[in-house]
Amino acid sequence: MSGATLAETLAAARRRLCEAGIADGAQDARLLIAGLLKLSSTAFVTDGARLLDASERAVIEDALARRVAREPVHRILGHRAFSRLDLMLSPETLEPRPDTEVLVDALVPHALRMVAGDGCRILDLGTGTGAICLALLDLVPGATGIGADLSTGALETARRNADINGVADRFETVESDWFAAVAGAFDIIVSNPPYIVRSVVGTLDEEVRLHDPILALDGGDDGLDAYRAIAAGAGAHLRENGLVAYEIGYDQKDQVTAIMREQGFARIEAVQDLGGNDRVLVFTRAGTV
Numbered sequence: 612m613s614g615a616t617l618a619e620t621l622a623a624a625r626r627r628l629c630e631a632g633i634a635d636g637a638q639d640a641r642l643l644i645a646g647l648l649k650l651s652s653t654a655f656v657t658d659g660a661r662l663l664d665a666s667e668r669a670v671i672e673d674a675l676a677r678r679v680a681r682e683p684v685h686r687i688l689g690h691r692a693f694s695r696l697d698l699m700l701s702p703e704t705l706e707p708r709p710d711t712e713v714l715v716d717a718l719v720p721h722a723l724r725m726v727a728g729d730g731c732r733i734l735d736l737g738t739g740t741g742a743i744c745l746a747l748l749d750l751v752p753g754a755t756g757i758g759a760d761l762s763t764g765a766l767e768t769a770r771r772n773a774d775i776n777g778v779a780d781r782f783e784t785v786e787s788d789w790f791a792a793v794a795g796a797f798d799i800i801v802s803n804p805p806y807i808v809r810s811v812v813g814t815l816d817e818e819v820r821l822h823d824p825i826l827a828l829d830g831g832d833d834g835l836d837a838y839r840a841i842a843a844g845a846g847a848h849l850r851e852n853g854l855v856a857y858e859i860g861y862d863q864k865d866q867v868t869a870i871m872r873e874q875g876f877a878r879i880e881a882v883q884d885l886g887g888n889d890r891v892l893v894f895t896r897a898g899t900v
């Protein structure tokens with residue numbers, strides 16, 4: 612790649628990733644180079660003839676080697692966009708997915724209505740990077756939130772993300788096994804818990820299996836352990852007329868609805884993701900709808 616221009620470097624990177632069998636090799640090459648060199652979306656057109664210096668070439672070379680070894684693009688870059696936020700990643704955090712934005716979008720109208728009334732206090736169980744809670748605090752000024760997680764490292768990253776994204780004054784964290792260390796009652800309890808069936812975890816793509824933490828993936832023998840634990844504790848921590856909302860696996864709608872019904876909750880919304888899969892469920896106490 613010595614003496615290469617930006618355009619030549621991009622072309623070589625695309626070839627390398629595609630030849631290594633990376634499914635979106637062309638897109639990943641562009642994302643990596645743009646992210647590493649902090650280029651605008653038009654730079655490949657306007658600056659294509661610019662010669663890259665040795666340090667730029669070295670950074671790109673290192674990133675391509677990592678991508679060929681199946682490390683995801685945003686892990687290599689160390690951060691990713693979610694909703695309107697830029698979120699730092701760490702080894703202890705799941706990389707937030709676009710599907711999870713569907714959960715945020717489903718809750719925004721409810722949270723805005725609550726803020727206009729008695730206020731909106733949010734509990735995000737299994738907060739990871741803080742993605743769900745921080746995106747809601749960003750979109751709903753006046754809401755406050757707690758991010759809970761079993762992982763100390765994830766909570767450090769979530770606090771850092773709250774700082775970077777300007778919502779730290781409305782965000783707290785608690786290290787907790789679901790509700791175990793959580794005090795008080797909330798208007799919205801939200802979770803994207805680990806929901807992969809344990810026997811399936813080992814069959815996931817290397818990008819997920821080797822780079823997302825197992826604590827964020829493994830949902831137990833039937834994938835539903837976390838929903839059972841959260842359903843059992845939610846009633847004691849939910850304000851009157853409060854909501855419980857989940858991200859779910861594409862085939863878990865009926866099972867999670869049954870788990871919640873057993874604990875006295877009624878489903879009020881089911882939302883599909885952009886791929887047409889069931890992805891988000893919203894519940895309230897049965898009898899309040």
Ligand SMILES: C[S@@+](CC[C@H](N)C(=O)[O-])C[C@H]1O[C@@H](n2cnc3c(N)ncnc32)[C@H](O)[C@@H]1O
Pocket residue numbers: 704705706707708711736737738739740741742743759760761762765787788789803804805806826827828
């Ligand atoms: C699927 S990840 C979701 C992360 C983030 N909320 C998101 O949507 O990107 C699940 C999260 O639950 C956390 N977790 C797993 N078991 C837990 C438990 N028993 N109590 C609290 N958090 C837990 C994991 O550490 C992980 O951060």
